[in-house]
Amino acid sequence: MKGTWATSASLDLHLELSGTRPRAALEAALRDAVRSGRLSAGTPLPSSRALAGDLGLARNTVADAYAQLVAEGWLDARHGSGTWVAERAARVPRARPPGDRVAPAPVRHDLRPGLPDVSAFPRAAWLAAARRALTVAPARDLIGYASPRGLLPLRQALAEYLARARGVVVTPDRIVVCAGFAQGLELLCDLLRAAGKRTLAVEAYGHEAHRRIAAAAGMRLAPVPVDDHGALLADGAGLPARTGAALLTPAHQYPLGVVLAPDRRRDAVDWAASSGGLIIEDDYDGEFRYDRQPAGALQQLDPERVIYVGTASKTLAPGLRLGWVAVPESLGGAAGLARQSFYRGTGVLEQLTLAELMTSGAFDRHIRRMRTQYRRRRDELASTLAASLPQLGLAGISAGLHALIYLPGHGPTEEQIQSRAARLSVAIHTLGAQAIIVGYATPASHAYRPALEALAELLAMEPDEQP
Numbered sequence: 001m002k003g004t005w006a007t008s009a010s011l012d013l014h015l016e017l018s019g020t021r022p023r024a025a026l027e028a029a030l031r032d033a034v035r036s037g038r039l040s041a042g043t044p045l046p047s048s049r050a051l052a053g054d055l056g057l058a059r060n061t062v063a064d065a066y067a068q069l070v071a072e073g074w075l076d077a078r079h080g081s082g083t084w085v086a087e088r089a090a091r092v093p094r095a096r097p098p099g100d101r102v103a104p105a106p107v108r109h110d111l112r113p114g115l116p117d118v119s120a121f122p123r124a125a126w127l128a129a130a131r132r133a134l135t136v137a138p139a140r141d142l143i144g145y146a147s148p149r150g151l152l153p154l155r156q157a158l159a160e161y162l163a164r165a166r167g168v169v170v171t172p173d174r175i176v177v178c179a180g181f182a183q184g185l186e187l188l189c190d191l192l193r194a195a196g197k198r199t200l201a202v203e204a205y206g207h208e209a210h211r212r213i214a215a216a217a218g219m220r221l222a223p224v225p226v227d228d229h230g231a232l233l234a235d236g237a238g239l240p241a242r243t244g245a246a247l248l249t250p251a252h253q254y255p256l257g258v259v260l261a262p263d264r265r266r267d268a269v270d271w272a273a274s275s276g277g278l279i280i281e282d283d284y285d286g287e288f289r290y291d292r293q294p295a296g297a298l299q300q301l302d303p304e305r306v307i308y309v310g311t312a313s314k315t316l317a318p319g320l321r322l323g324w325v326a327v328p329e330s331l332g333g334a335a336g337l338a339r340q341s342f343y344r345g346t347g348v349l350e351q352l353t354l355a356e357l358m359t360s361g362a363f364d365r366h367i368r369r370m371r372t373q374y375r376r377r378r379d380e381l382a383s384t385l386a387a388s389l390p391q392l393g394l395a396g397i398s399a400g401l402h403a404l405i406y407l408p409g410h411g412p413t414e415e416q417i418q419s420r421a422a423r424l425s426v427a428i429h430t431l432g433a434q435a436i437i438v439g440y441a442t443p444a445s446h447a448y449r450p451a452l453e454a455l456a457e458l459l460a461m462e463p464d465e466q467p
C-alpha cells in the first residue's frame, strides 16, 4: 500500500499507508499525523465514505479505524457533526523540529540598532497605494513571471526619486529591484567574481552579516581602516594589491556613524579609477541627515565605478524586503546583474505598491515626517546624556538611526554593561571597543522616553558594582 492523497469534502489529506492490513495501516497513519502535530487539535477529517472513496478502501474499514481512534482519544466524533482531531490528543508534547529556533525573550526597552520605528509604518498610505496599484495593474504584471530586473513603474519611480533626493546618476534601465541590500550584495558578489574580482575591501567593524554574505559568495575580505573622516580607501592605504572592489557606507558608516568626508570621497573614487576597482555604496540610511543637507550619493562622482545600493528597510520597514541596485554599464548593466544565479525577482504587489507610494508623494511625506521625529529623538538622547552622564562621549549623531556611546576606560566594561542591560530588560549592541551602539529609532514613540531613562540608569553603573 502506498501513500496517497485524499481530497474529499474539500479537504486534502496526505496519508502514508504501509503494510498489507488496510485498517491497521490507516490507524497508524492517522495516529502518526496527530502525534507529530501535522494534524492539529480541531482539524476536521473527511467523512468515512469520502475517505474510503479516495483511498480505495471499504467504507467500514475507515469507519472502524475512526471508531478505534476515538476510543483511544486521538479523535472526537459526534453524530451529524463528523470526526475531528481531539483536543486532548494535542497535549502530547511535540518534538521541536530541527533548526526551529527558540524565540528570544521580549525586551522592555528595545534600543538595538538596525530598525526604524516600525509602529510608524504608513499603513493607511500603503493600503491606499496598494488598492490603486492593484486596480490598474495589467494582469501580466500581476500573474506572469515579471522581469527579474523589477517592474518598470517601480524602476521609473526609483530613478526619479534617486536622482532627485540622493543625487544618483541613473536611468530606469540601470536599476535592478531586489530583496533588500542583503540580496543586492549577494548578486553583486556573484557578478564581481564572474568579472574576475575576488577581493572585497570592507570597512573596519562593518556589518557582520554582510561580511558573511560576501564570504559565502566566495569573496576574500580585506579590512579598510575607518577614522573620524570615514573609511580610508586610497592608493597606498595598505589594501592587498588585487583588491577588486570595496564596500562602503559613505552617508553614515555602520556602525561608527561617521560621514565620509569630502576628501575621502575623492580618494575613494580615485582609488577605483586608478586600480580598476569598483565601489559598492551601501546607502542604507542616507535619507536621514539632521544637521544639514544630506550628502548626495558617492555614486554621482563616478557612476561607472560606484554601484549604488538602496533599501526600503530604514525608510519604511525591513519586512518589505525591497532594495535596489543601480548597476554601471561597465559591469554589464541591469541585465548582467539580473542574470546572476537563479535570480527570479521580488514580489510584484510590493513593487507596484511602492511605485504608487513614490509617485503619489506619500513616500517623501513619510520620510520627512520620520526625519523630524528621529531628529527629535536624537536630540533627546544627547540632552539626556549631557544632563546625567556628561563624561560619556556620544558620536555618529549627524545622520542615521543609531549613535555610538563611548564608555570611559576606567568605567564598566562592555560585558558588565550587557549583563546589567539584561537585568534592566534593555537591548543594545556593543561595538567590541568600549562603546555601545544605540538604535534610537527602534522603539515606538510612546516607549522612547522610558527607554532613554532605562539607558541612563544602565550607563550610570559604577565600574566596581556587581553586574
Ligand SMILES: Cc1ncc(COP(=O)(O)O)c(C=O)c1O
Pocket (backbone or CB within 6 Å): 113, 114, 115, 179, 180, 181, 182, 183, 207, 249, 254, 282, 284, 310, 311, 312, 313, 318, 322, 323
Ligand atoms: C549597514 C546596513 N546596510 C544595509 C542594511 C539594510 O539591509 P536590508 O536592505 O537587507 O534590510 C542595514 C540594516 O540594518 C545595515 O545596517
